[in-house]
Amino acid sequence: MNCRSCGAPVSLPLLDLGTMPLANGLVDADVAPGTEPRYPLCVRVCTRCWLAQTDGGPAPELLFPANYPYLSGYSVTWREHARRYAHQMIARLGLGPSHRVIELATNDGSLLAEFAVRGIQCLGVEPAFVPAQAARERGLPIVEAFFGPDLAVALRDGDGGADLVVANNVLGHVPDPVGFARGVAILLRDHGVATFEFPALQCLVDGQQFDTVYHEHHSYFSLISVTHVLSQAGLRVFDLERLSVHGGSLRLYTERQSGPGRSVASAVADLLDCEQAAGVASPDWYGRLQPAADRVRRELLAFLHQARARGQVVGGYGAAAKGTTLLNWAGVGVGLLPWVVDRNPVKQGRLLPGCRIPVVAEQVLADAPPEYLLVLPWNLRREVIEQLARGGLTTILPVTAIPEVTIG
Numbered sequence: 001m002n003c004r005s006c007g008a009p010v011s012l013p014l015l016d017l018g019t020m021p022l023a024n025g026l027v028d029a030d031v032a033p034g035t036e037p038r039y040p041l042c043v044r045v046c047t048r049c050w051l052a053q054t055d056g057g058p059a060p061e062l063l064f065p066a067n068y069p070y071l072s073g074y075s076v077t078w079r080e081h082a083r084r085y086a087h088q089m090i091a092r093l094g095l096g097p098s099h100r101v102i103e104l105a106t107n108d109g110s111l112l113a114e115f116a117v118r119g120i121q122c123l124g125v126e127p128a129f130v131p132a133q134a135a136r137e138r139g140l141p142i143v144e145a146f147f148g149p150d151l152a153v154a155l156r157d158g159d160g161g162a163d164l165v166v167a168n169n170v171l172g173h174v175p176d177p178v179g180f181a182r183g184v185a186i187l188l189r190d191h192g193v194a195t196f197e198f199p200a201l202q203c204l205v206d207g208q209q210f211d212t213v214y215h216e217h218h219s220y221f222s223l224i225s226v227t228h229v230l231s232q233a234g235l236r237v238f239d240l241e242r243l244s245v246h247g248g249s250l251r252l253y254t255e256r257q258s259g260p261g262r263s264v265a266s267a268v269a270d271l272l273d274c275e276q277a278a279g280v281a282s283p284d285w286y287g288r289l290q291p292a293a294d295r296v297r298r299e300l301l302a303f304l305h306q307a308r309a310r311g312q313v314v315g316g317y318g319a320a321a322k323g324t325t326l327l328n329w330a331g332v333g334v335g336l337l338p339w340v341v342d343r344n345p346v347k348q349g350r351l352l353p354g355c356r357i358p359v360v361a362e363q364v365l366a367d368a369p370p371e372y373l374l375v376l377p378w379n380l381r382r383e384v385i386e387q388l389a390r391g392g393l394t395t396i397l398p399v400t401a402i403p404e405v406t407i408g
């Protein structure tokens with residue numbers, strides 16, 4: 001296996017989850033048990049450029065099929081994040097009707113719409129049909145394709161480049177991050193800015209967030225490793241912010257190396273120093289995630305077995321990819337977790353892959369309140385607690401499993 005960024009052989013183990021079904025590959029209830037495909041899920045680290053990356057994996061067409069069900073607009077937390085991002089970028093870059101924003105992996109358009117309503121020209125690129133269609137229904141122009149340098153050239157030569165390229169939560173999802181970033185550099189106008197957001201590897205390892213590893217995430221970036229990817233693509237980082245979304249993310253502000261040469265904020269050197277001090281550029285630091293995954297599996301199973309022995313029901317909240325990783329890793333089935341609620345009607349009536357747990361509408365929380373609710377997207381814990389309070393469902397105790405089993 002050669003590094004997706006620098007091409008060196010990759011051998012340092014970070015996490016081995018065995019074989020896993022596709023995290024967002026919900027299955028219909030009438031599909032025979034055990035027939036959904038499983039693929040090895042193993043992350044290794046390149047000790048030359050320190051990029052953590054999956055070992056091969058299924059083709060993009062399998063990972064992001066036409067019926068890919070993830071719609072980001074269902075999360076209140078995400079919608080607020082998108083709104084804040086848009087306000088901030090419009091103010092910082094002085095964007096108006098003469099400017100153009102291109103968002104890569106637009107999903108259902110909930111972020112891009114924040115620019116469109118202010119009269120800014122918008123274009124979205126989204127390879128999956130279901131979210132692309134949801135974005136079109138908001139009136140957004142969408143190119144339904146996988147993004148790379150060829151598409152970037154076609155888009156630039158067609159309608160011109162972009163003053164802002166939004167590449168949030170996508171760089172880790174593509175098999176060739178350098179080619180993707182090269183496409184971003186092609187799309188940028190002379191003074192253009194591209195932002196990249198991604199979960200920070202330091203938060204993943206130190207926060208023991210092993211359930212954020214799934215086949216769709218090919219790369220897990222630190223600032224050290226992503227800087228190497230971006231520089232090969234002709235982009236330079238001139239500022240960054242640390243964000244709380246997805247358990248701790250980074251937002252990088254980049255421009256073309258041939259661009260205006262904005263001064264580099266001190267936050268960039270500060271974070272590089274912080275990563276060096278934490279051990280991101282040393283092999284030992286990467287040895288702590290696998291033992292954490294083993295421990296969480298033991299703790300979660302102990303909690304679920306004890307609840308069942310007491311005759312108590314534990315339901316699940318959020319049929320998110322994280323949940324598929326966690327439940328399949330721990331070997332949790334319907335005997336321990338009879339259902340998972342999800343707001344997205346596209347998911348309801350189907351089963352989580354592998355563990356075969358039914359996805360149901362939220363009404364079950366009011367109709368037959370469980371004693372506990374295991375919040376699979378633990379980053380939405382606060383949102384779920386508020387939702388339960390609003391619904392008068394305060395007898396239901398929320399539970400999260402990462403970084404340790406926490407009840408209430």
Ligand SMILES: [Zn+2]
Pocket residue numbers: 003004005006007008046047048049050051
């Ligand atoms: Zn490398």
